[in-house]
Amino acid sequence: MIYLDNAATTKTAPEVVDAMLPYFTQNYGNPSSIYGLGAASKKAITDARKIIADKLGAKQEEIYFTAGGSESDNWALKAAAEAYASKGHHIITTKIEHHAILHTCEYLEKRGFEITYLDVDADGLVHPEDLEAAIRPDTILVSVMFANNEIGTIEPIKELAAITKAHGALFHTDAVQAFGQVPIDVNELKIDMLSASGHKLNGPKGTGFLYIRTGIKIRSFVHGGAQERSRRAGTENVPGIVGLGAAADRAFRIMDDKIAKETKLRNYLIERIENEIPYCKLNGHRTRRLPNNVNFSFRFVEGESILIMLDMKGVCASSGSACTSGSLDPSHVLLAIGMKHEEAHGSLRLTLSEENTKEELDFVVDNLKAIIERLRSMSPLYEDFVKHNKESV
Numbered sequence: 001m002i003y004l005d006n007a008a009t010t011k012t013a014p015e016v017v018d019a020m021l022p023y024f025t026q027n028y029g030n031p032s033s034i035y036g037l038g039a040a041s042k043k044a045i046t047d048a049r050k051i052i053a054d055k056l057g058a059k060q061e062e063i064y065f066t067a068g069g070s071e072s073d074n075w076a077l078k079a080a081a082e083a084y085a086s087k088g089h090h091i092i093t094t095k096i097e098h099h100a101i102l103h104t105c106e107y108l109e110k111r112g113f114e115i116t117y118l119d120v121d122a123d124g125l126v127h128p129e130d131l132e133a134a135i136r137p138d139t140i141l142v143s144v145m146f147a148n149n150e151i152g153t154i155e156p157i158k159e160l161a162a163i164t165k166a167h168g169a170l171f172h173t174d175a176v177q178a179f180g181q182v183p184i185d186v187n188e189l190k191i192d193m194l195s196a197s198g199h200k201l202n203g204p205k206g207t208g209f210l211y212i213r214t215g216i217k218i219r220s221f222v223h224g225g226a227q228e229r230s231r232r233a234g235t236e237n238v239p240g241i242v243g244l245g246a247a248a249d250r251a252f253r254i255m256d257d258k259i260a261k262e263t264k265l266r267n268y269l270i271e272r273i274e275n276e277i278p279y280c281k282l283n284g285h286r287t288r289r290l291p292n293n294v295n296f297s298f299r300f301v302e303g304e305s306i307l308i309m310l311d312m313k314g315v316c317a318s319s320g321s322a323c324t325s326g327s328l329d330p331s332h333v334l335l336a337i338g339m340k341h342e343e344a345h346g347s348l349r350l351t352l353s354e355e356n357t358k359e360e361l362d363f364v365v366d367n368l369k370a371i372i373e374r375l376r377s378m379s380p381l382y383e384d385f386v387k388h389n390k391e392s393v
């Protein structure tokens with residue numbers, strides 16, 4: 001099997017599993033208990049919190065553990081909207097956010113908030129001038145993702161946060177695809193809230209955190225016990241939190257090597273596809289992109305068909321078109337970068353890890369070439385296109 005879907009989820013690193021295991025059967029105490037067994041769990045949580053805070057340049061008490069990226073996004077938006085509603089009802093986000101943000105915004109719209117969805121350019125970049133033009137005195141929150149999960153484009157977070165702060169609004173970023181992949185300093189970038197998820201950085205699924213800058217009056221998300229400074233009640237997922245801390249530790253330890261290795265593999269993959277498969281287009285910004293992201297559109301073929309045929313060769317990949325709830329709507333991200341509906345259906349996302357090899361990528365490209373040729377040979381659209389081209393020559 002060749003796994004090229006690391007934007008969907010990653011393998012839990014063996015050292016992460018090793019770190020977690022004792023917290024199931026040995027150190028299973030409740031962190032809120034006062035005896036020694038509970039204290040061991042409490043210390044493990046504190047250690048994980050410290051690791052994560054250090055990586056972001058944050059304070060320990062600014063890290064709140066959650067059950068993943070979706071929860072962190074929901075919390076940030078809903079609680080900030082509620083807490084700052086007396087100041088205004090306007091929120092700004094973008095057209096290319098993850099559904100955890102977009103569907104939360106739709107929920108808030110139904111509850112009387114007004115949402116502006118910023119456009120992006122053909123590379124998927126948000127333009128700071130557009131934010132400047134959209135921001136108003138009643139804007140309470142701006143949420144822009146750090147890096148896009150489909151096309152890998154890395155947004156100009158520093159500029160966007162600076163504009164937001166200058167207008168007195170809060171700046172949130174969904175950094176689920178970026179945390180652990182690229183360096184992030186919340187103070188240098190002036191980020192007020194940041195969402196991250198464990199399973200996107202070789203940690204366990206169902207774990208994550210929300211960074212909330214000190215002084216922000218965000219409401220509690222889960223009511224109950226006093227866990228997470230009374231803002232997110234419930235007995236802590238101790239093994240999960242330990243795993244998240246271990247994953248963050250590992251990600252930052254290997255980051256430079258991982259970035260170098262993935263960038264090289266990514267560029268090699270892009271080059272081979274561009275040179276060897278006709279009528280393809282790289283989606284996302286060529287250089288301002290995640291080191292592990294490759295996203296291509298191939299004219300005259302369906303992304304889903306490519307995936308099925310790659311799967312038969314043992315290759316795990318993803319298509320831009322999210323077939324959520326059985327619908328075959330093309331990806332909102334590809335539409336936002338200006339692709340037509342029919343083009344947006346023919347896209348393929350390959351997201352690497354540092355464990356992939358050049359040989360694996362060669363195998364994938366060789367098969368992809370054959371697959372696309374075969375699919376095109378069955379496509380009436382392609383047949384028409386070729387006929388037309390010949391006539392016009």
Ligand SMILES: *Cc1c(COP(=O)(O)O)cnc(C)c1O
Binds near residue numbers: 148208
């Ligand atoms: C995966 C992802 C999420 C959701 O994270 P979960 O931990 O799976 O809930 C949110 N935003 C982005 C950009 C993602 O890639």
